[in-house]
Amino acid sequence: MPLTTPFQARLAPLNQTGIWKHWSGYLVAPQYQPSLNAEYFAIRNAVSLLDTSPLFKLRFSGQDAPRLLSHALVRNIDDCDVGRAQYTCWCDARGFVLQDGVVLHVAPGEYQLTAAEPTLHYFRALAREMKLADATIEDISSEFGILALSGPHAHHVLAQLTDAANSLPYFGVMQTEIARCEVTVSRTGYTGDLGYELWVRSADALTLWDALMAAGRGFNITPIGTTALKMSRVEAGLLLMGTDFHSSRFAWVDAQRETPHELGWGWMFRRLGQDDRDFIGRRAIEAEINERTSRWKTVGIAVDPYDYERVYAEAGIIAPRHELYSESTMSIYRRGAKEWDYAGYGSSFLASPILRKPIALAKLPLDLAKRGTEVDLEIPVIRQPKNVLARVEPVPFFNPPRKTAPVDEGVNR
Amino acid sequence: MSTKPTSAEERYDAIVIGGGHNGLVNAAYLAKAGLKTLVLERRHLVGGAAITEELVPGFKFTTFSYAISLLRPDIVHDLDLVRHGLMVLPLINTFQPGLNGEYLLLGADADDNYHEIARHSVEDAEAARDLDHRIARLVRALKPWVDRIPPNRLSSDPAELAAMAELQEDMESLDPEVRSLLEKFMNSSAAEILDEVFENELVKALYASSGIIGSRVGARDKESGLIWLFHKLGDFDGVPGNWGFHKGGNGAFTQVLARAVEDFGGVIRTHAGVERVLSDGDRASGVRLEDGSELYADLVVSALDPRQTFTRLVDPDDLPQDLVDHIRSYKFQGSAAKVNFALSAVPTFPGLEGREDIFQGFTNLGPSIDYLEEAFADCREGRFSRRPFLDCCVQSTIDPDMSPPGQHIMSCFVMYAPYQLAKSDWETERTSLGDTVQATVEEFFPGFGELVLHREVVTPLDIEQQIGLSEGNIFAGELFPSQLFLNRPAPGWNQYRTPIAGYYQCGSGTHPGGCITGGPGKLAAEQILGDRTARGE
Numbered sequence: 001m002p003l004t005t006p007f008q009a010r011l012a013p014l015n016q017t018g019i020w021k022h023w024s025g026y027l028v029a030p031q032y033q034p035s036l037n038a039e040y041f042a043i044r045n046a047v048s049l050l051d052t053s054p055l056f057k058l059r060f061s062g063q064d065a066p067r068l069l070s071h072a073l074v075r076n077i078d079d080c081d082v083g084r085a086q087y088t089c090w091c092d093a094r095g096f097v098l099q100d101g102v103v104l105h106v107a108p109g110e111y112q113l114t115a116a117e118p119t120l121h122y123f124r125a126l127a128r129e130m131k132l133a134d135a136t137i138e139d140i141s142s143e144f145g146i147l148a149l150s151g152p153h154a155h156h157v158l159a160q161l162t163d164a165a166n167s168l169p170y171f172g173v174m175q176t177e178i179a180r181c182e183v184t185v186s187r188t189g190y191t192g193d194l195g196y197e198l199w200v201r202s203a204d205a206l207t208l209w210d211a212l213m214a215a216g217r218g219f220n221i222t223p224i225g226t227t228a229l230k231m232s233r234v235e236a237g238l239l240l241m242g243t244d245f246h247s248s249r250f251a252w253v254d255a256q257r258e259t260p261h262e263l264g265w266g267w268m269f270r271r272l273g274q275d276d277r278d279f280i281g282r283r284a285i286e287a288e289i290n291e292r293t294s295r296w297k298t299v300g301i302a303v304d305p306y307d308y309e310r311v312y313a314e315a316g317i318i319a320p321r322h323e324l325y326s327e328s329t330m331s332i333y334r335r336g337a338k339e340w341d342y343a344g345y346g347s348s349f350l351a352s353p354i355l356r357k358p359i360a361l362a363k364l365p366l367d368l369a370k371r372g373t374e375v376d377l378e379i380p381v382i383r384q385p386k387n388v389l390a391r392v393e394p395v396p397f398f399n400p401p402r403k404t405a406p407v408d409e410g411v412n413r
Numbered sequence: 414m415s416t417k418p419t420s421a422e423e424r425y426d427a428i429v430i431g432g433g434h435n436g437l438v439n440a441a442y443l444a445k446a447g448l449k450t451l452v453l454e455r456r457h458l459v460g461g462a463a464i465t466e467e468l469v470p471g472f473k474f475t476t477f478s479y480a481i482s483l484l485r486p487d488i489v490h491d492l493d494l495v496r497h498g499l500m501v502l503p504l505i506n507t508f509q510p511g512l513n514g515e516y517l518l519l520g521a522d523a524d525d526n527y528h529e530i531a532r533h534s535v536e537d538a539e540a541a542r543d544l545d546h547r548i549a550r551l552v553r554a555l556k557p558w559v560d561r562i563p564p565n566r567l568s569s570d571p572a573e574l575a576a577m578a579e580l581q582e583d584m585e586s587l588d589p590e591v592r593s594l595l596e597k598f599m600n601s602s603a604a605e606i607l608d609e610v611f612e613n614e615l616v617k618a619l620y621a622s623s624g625i626i627g628s629r630v631g632a633r634d635k636e637s638g639l640i641w642l643f644h645k646l647g648d649f650d651g652v653p654g655n656w657g658f659h660k661g662g663n664g665a666f667t668q669v670l671a672r673a674v675e676d677f678g679g680v681i682r683t684h685a686g687v688e689r690v691l692s693d694g695d696r697a698s699g700v701r702l703e704d705g706s707e708l709y710a711d712l713v714v715s716a717l718d719p720r721q722t723f724t725r726l727v728d729p730d731d732l733p734q735d736l737v738d739h740i741r742s743y744k745f746q747g748s749a750a751k752v753n754f755a756l757s758a759v760p761t762f763p764g765l766e767g768r769e770d771i772f773q774g775f776t777n778l779g780p781s782i783d784y785l786e787e788a789f790a791d792c793r794e795g796r797f798s799r800r801p802f803l804d805c806c807v808q809s810t811i812d813p814d815m816s817p818p819g820q821h822i823m824s825c826f827v828m829y830a831p832y833q834l835a836k837s838d839w840e841t842e843r844t845s846l847g848d849t850v851q852a853t854v855e856e857f858f859p860g861f862g863e864l865v866l867h868r869e870v871v872t873p874l875d876i877e878q879q880i881g882l883s884e885g886n887i888f889a890g891e892l893f894p895s896q897l898f899l900n901r902p903a904p905g906w907n908q909y910r911t912p913i914a915g916y917y918q919c920g921s922g923t924h925p926g927g928c929i930t931g932g933p934g935k936l937a938a939e940q941i942l943g944d945r946t947a948r949g950e
Binding site: 001002003022024025118119120121122124139249250252 | 522524525527528535536537538539540542543546550553
């Protein structure tokens, strides 16, 4: 039987669709109301509330915790001061990605990590291998619930409940109290919008939910399911494990693995020269950089809206754009004299409600990965494969200033 | 030699001795290739160890073999088995109860299973995913070698030398992670591997049981690693290590095979035990039945085990001494029994009352490695386990046609029950074994005894006497490295041929080995037909 999150008592009556799915063994709603777009636009227009409790949650503490994280994670944990969060990934020795996740430096020497897949055993085994005497790693997945508050009015909702958020910078973390419950707030999220993630003890979960819903009433606060979240993350250019990449740990062959560079996370290594850490995969990653052996680059591609209209018009039908989100693999071809010249693939596709055109996250060979490069994306038109023109675009496709702006400079844009 | 005249009816292209599943598979392939093929079965029904018997009206017992997983997928299509009624049902749950109220109930959903194991150990839940994937990768790497005629390591034939080189190259090119796991399975006990991977006893014991099934080894004996791996070589719908259950029991599966044999024009004769393989000079020429009649064919295939194939059906004096020595030292040492029950209702596990679904798969009664080791200690002393490990299956919770509505059959595979008892004999111990098994089930499922309508005890001696498996070994010989692959049943004679031209072997005592794989029958047919082509027949 699937488990339920600490918010289930509030979520169950809200789900008008009767549809539930499983996320890491927990019951979650893909959407709560008949209109998926209504949920999506709550993220971009008002404020949305999402239960992300099924994420795996770890706590690292003890004197050796930083040494462990420094060796395991590709980004330098020393750069993550107390009160800061870091989006990072960890690799195997061959430089292939195992997982990505967000680390919160919640108190001096104490870290919390969210991950999509179980990873307690991985970190504990590593600590044992490193013979770290004082590194405690705990799975606190069921001790806490997490809510993601996201959208242009997210700050207005939170500010009614705590002053803490007023000074919280992008990727900042702090402890606060909301409705007499201890809450860890980070200015992070997966929607590419202004947003906060709130960790709360499971016993206090409903109190926090009620407080946020009450504070959000004047801002059309909308509980959203996982589909609206996934739509928004495509616009934000954020990758989904199991869709846009896969853990090397469960791969059969290297064709199913990706390196951080291939996933477009090369920015994580910008300061590699200034740090001499011996993190797992470093040698392979450096070799990949030096020898330029990346097989792919992960890019955003945007479908030419006129060409999209054309292929459907030629078939005699209206081009579909309504609530269209897909995680099916779509082939991409090189444009040129040769027909169906396979080049790469799209892994997430969205008819972007805010950009008014279809976009996709794609893997392309390096020579095609430059901004503006034209490729053909294969789409099924009345069950027949057709090619439409698409262009490489920088991600995030959608990146409002409010996402990262300091609160006093205004988070309304 | 018989003086009976050779009538047209008594001459066949091929005679297969033994209607077990491998004999039937072999015969079906030969018949499909156009050979006039005859299967001879000593008993009143074909199936060998894979039979279903209605011992009590309405209750269908899988007397011996009770599950299926390793059946080579090609056989299904080559022999058109779906058309003849093949239906392998998934065993969706695995239930591993403890003796203190705890339990593991694993099912079809990976995330649910994670959380179920995490109730006992969060680390183990993750480690199980890791290990399962590593085993799956290893199994995939080994699969091509399971599904081909193994090389002959004693041969200097260029083709065999090339095959040996290919084998070595293949193993050397394995991903280091996969290769080190293979080495671990070959050189470590199940318990050693499990101690490295897991911390929880219930989890360890669940995995360890695959390492002892049907073998005279304990979970801490070195051989148990490879036996565990062997049991993971199968799959259900491509999911490695998953097992299924044939509609109507494994006997219904062998009936499917029998229909395939006959559909290809093969003939099956029951009540036809073979006493001797006849030869004409150094070539096989037919068989003499126990009733003295003779049947003739230039091709004779033994689906019996190696002891019968080489030391009963033919005169061992006519065979090379090293082969005979090997067969004489080949280990059978059956160590398992079966106790099958007809029940008025499904057993009840305290805390999971009313949950029939927990039985829709294997129920493993053996909650710790110490428990398994204690059971094995009795076997070492030459007696059956006073508290045995039981692999139970209530197949009627999946297939309603196995029992009257609301009532059930339960198959219990019993470890350990040594063929050779030190201080008694199996006729004396029969009731006592049944009582012991029943009492053990009762420990896990209080009130079990009150549900029992009928009990059938199958001792290792019964297995030998009824279906002819020497010493009651369910695999036709232990699954030890010295008796697998290049060595099954003997080095140099692992390619289904025998020293007698026209006389072949196709039972579970040949590669890949025991369980319902069909592999020996199929690969033997491949060898036989290849040899015929080479001779221009």
